[in-house]
Amino acid sequence: MNIQNIIKTKVKEGFLALYDVEIPSVEFQATRKEFEGDITVVVFPMLRYKKGNPVQIGSELGNYIVENVAEISNFNVVKGFLNLVIDDNYYLNFFNSIYQDANYGFISPKTDEKAVMVEYSSPNTNKPLHLGHVRNNLLGYSVAEIIKAAGKKVYKTQIINDRxxxxxxxxxxxxxxxxxxxxxxxxxxxxxxxxxxxxxxxxxxxxxxxxxxxxxxxxxxxxxxxxxxxxxxxxxxxxxxxxxxxxxxxxxxxxxxxAGFDTTYKNMGVNFDTLYYESDTYLLGKDVVQQGLEKGVFYKKEDGSVWCDLTEDGLDEKIVLRSDGTAVYMTQDIGTAIQRVKDFPDVGGMVYTVGNEQDYHFQVLFLILKKLGFDWAKQLHHLSYGMVDLPSGKMKSREGTVVDADDLMVEMTSTAKEISEELGKLDGYSDAEKNDLYKTIGLGALKYFILKVDPKKRILFDPKSSVDFQGNTGPFIQYTYARIQSIIRKSNFDYSKPVAIDLHEKEKELLKQLEIYPDVIQQAAENYSPAVIANYTYDLVKEFNSFYQNVSILGEEDFNIKIFRVQLSKKVAETIQSAFSLLGIKVPKRM
Structure with missing residues (x-):
């Protein structure tokens, strides 16, 4: 249990002991820089349950927590904010518990838990993948990796529209x-x-x-x-x-x-566990229509067409079989979902990565599957995302004005090359090493630019600004990782054993960021949002750079402090690498 959960339990316990009142939740925020403290409990919401002076209530709760939580060494109250000081030993013990954990933040899947199937890409076989597919693939792949890290078994799939x-x-x-x-x-x-x-x-x-x-x-x-x-x-x-x-x-x-798609997927760094083809699935679902008629989920019109009336659910009537007996897309999607659960009986939910123009389609699909009585239909999610725009405007496949995914990846690599050469930091690299690095930086920039944005938001993609080595970009984070690798290479002493020190405030801030990583993964999985991981990583890197600028690491005279700072730097790098792996982004050892 992390410190926030410990405090939450004790605040509720203390409120009941002091005022004989139960409170349903506890609100936290980061302690403001000008006040002493590591975590702040907001008292104001509690006044709904206990009338009184917020400073007095905060003080009484503060005394209770200091007496009952060994990890809290002191407190202060500013207006309605209870600022708690966490003892250094708590953070040192936490750090020593995670330092050797190569899978820190990840949960192993439970064998008895249902799997999740994540569908993404799903291209048409009449054209190459384009910029819209890039966002789709990056989102779907990343969400699959995040759900896996959060402790679920995951199957990655796509349905190829080949007819x-x-x-x-x-x-x-x-x-x-x-x-x-x-x-x-x-x-x-x-x-x-x-x-x-x-x-x-x-x-x-x-x-x-x-x-x-x-x-x-x-x-x-x-x-x-x-x-x-x-x-x-x-x-x-x-x-x-x-x-x-x-x-x-x-x-x-x-x-x-x-064959062309396979090359693009490989270059993009995404993969699939199983494939479905529309030529195999387009007749699926027709037998389910008969079952739905018998259950009263569907009804037949005079012309022989079959419909589902969803008006009581705030939707409209939806056709599932034409009068000539042919299926519509909805029928096919119903049949494909059912077939997937037959193929993979351990699947208990599905995530469909499809643009937001299909929001209504998925509302209808999920509702029909629920009405047909499938338990797993309660665990269906449409990972709806906004379009990707370019400064030049909307793309059209028929007119050949789309931005080709392969061309975009080549452009990103060449942009990374151009900027890296301007910075002139690649002395001693062979041409092969340089080309690998340009690709790592270019693709990292592309992926991070797209994934740092909430999926629901529309994106205006600017390749040049995405390969900036400053600010909230992939290359900035990659550069910080490479900087830490340089520190580790220069650390020619044994830093493997735990040490006891008094923590510097910058060390403490970094440890706070590391502590929340497992919760961030869970939050990203619950919200189907790689942006949660991306922005956490940026915050971690900002905190490390502040630490790097304010304290000496290898030049520190106290040997124990020097050991701890190298250990801390190493764990930050591992966490950057871990978080970026969830986004499908590689990190270079040198830049």
Whole structure:
């Protein structure tokens, strides 16, 4: 139990003993710099339960806590704030208990606890991954790692959207205009090659529309009657009928795309435990519709279509089966969720990483699954996130104006190279070491810039400012880690054993930051927010840099103090590395 929980218990106990009144909660805040103390109990909310002078109540509680909590050595009261002084020995004992713990803050999964499945990425196989996918992948991967660190078993998954009219558009364009091009013959990644033909389809389709309008058709008629679109629709019908030639082309082009995706995922540093394909799942859920009809969850209209009436729940009516018996996306998502639990019986909840334009879809999906009676439906979460904008505006895949994920990662690496060379700190590095470092800094900058923002907020992404070596950035934190590694390399003495010292205020502030790390992981997991981890790490680094600037480490004359400061620096570095691993960010030993 950490000191805050100990104090919370004793404040409640003291309030009951002193005033015969139970209080439901205790409010804390950091002690203001101008007052003595390490943690502050806010007295004002307690006045709802016990009328009186807040200074007097604070003083009486302070005396009770000092008498009953060995770790509290003193207190003072300022207006309605009870400032508590925590004994140095508490922090030294805490530090010695975590110093050798390589997994500090992480909880091992319990074998009897249900697993969580986290879905992210879920791309279409007609184009490469773009900037929007970057935020999706980074969020999903990081949330999966955080939930795992918080003590849950996690499965990472994606559903690959590998069928539909948009896939047929790129297939048809390649067939018509590709002249047999392949990734090998062009030197292009397969996803880029296929994406080029998706753009080509749109260009040729627009020409046909313009021609039909010139011939007297309305724009709406022209869009529906353009020969290219009609051919794509026919190709989709053939695919659904299992036409050998169409299916063979589909398999070939999808294989190109998967190889391209794998390269992007590897470079991005994300992975998956299991994959689902829409071509396998698009018929799932139709059997559940019949079960839902029997349970009264769904109802059938006169035209034969099947609906779910959610108006009493504040939503609308939702179609789950068309009158011709074909499924809609909702049906497929219902079926896929059920199939996943069949495939992984230990799954007790799922997290869907999908942009906020799908908020309503997931409200409906989760509600229908609850109405169908699935217990695990109570543990479904939509990790909704805002779009990523660029200074140049919105991206459009069809028009080829998206920011390609691979190109973005290359740009980030070259920006890191440019800034690192300007700073001129890489003497003695080989070219290979420099290139590895540029990639580590560039990708760290990208990931941190995106993950430090609350997922729900929209982001305006500026590559240049993200690779700044000052302020709340990935490179600033990486640089601090590298600085500590330099201290450790220069520490040519044995600093492995615990020591007893009187703590400097800067050491104490660092220890306070380290102490809350396990709680931060739990908070990030509960809120599905990597931003909680990112901003904690920044606060830890700021505290270390203040410590570094205010005290001597290797130049300290008292040997025990020097040992402790190296130990403390080392543990800070380990915690930075641990926190950054939850964000999928690497840390360099030298910069």
């Amino acid at each position: 539909g009219i948009h896939i047929c558009k790129s297939m048809l364009a390649w067939e018509k205009f590709g002249n047999g091009e392949t990734p090998d013959s062009t030197g292009l990644k397969g996803d880029k090659l296929v994406g080029n033909y998706y753009v080509k389809f749109d260009q040729e389709y627009k020409k046909e529309i313009a021609q039909l309008i010139a011939e007297g058709k309305t724009e709406e008629e022209a869009k529906k009657q353009a020969p290219l679109l009609l051919e794509a629709q026919e190709m989709l019908q053939k695919w659904e009928a299992g036409d050998e030639k169409v299916v063979a082309l589909w398999e070939t082009m999808n294989a190109w795309v998967y």
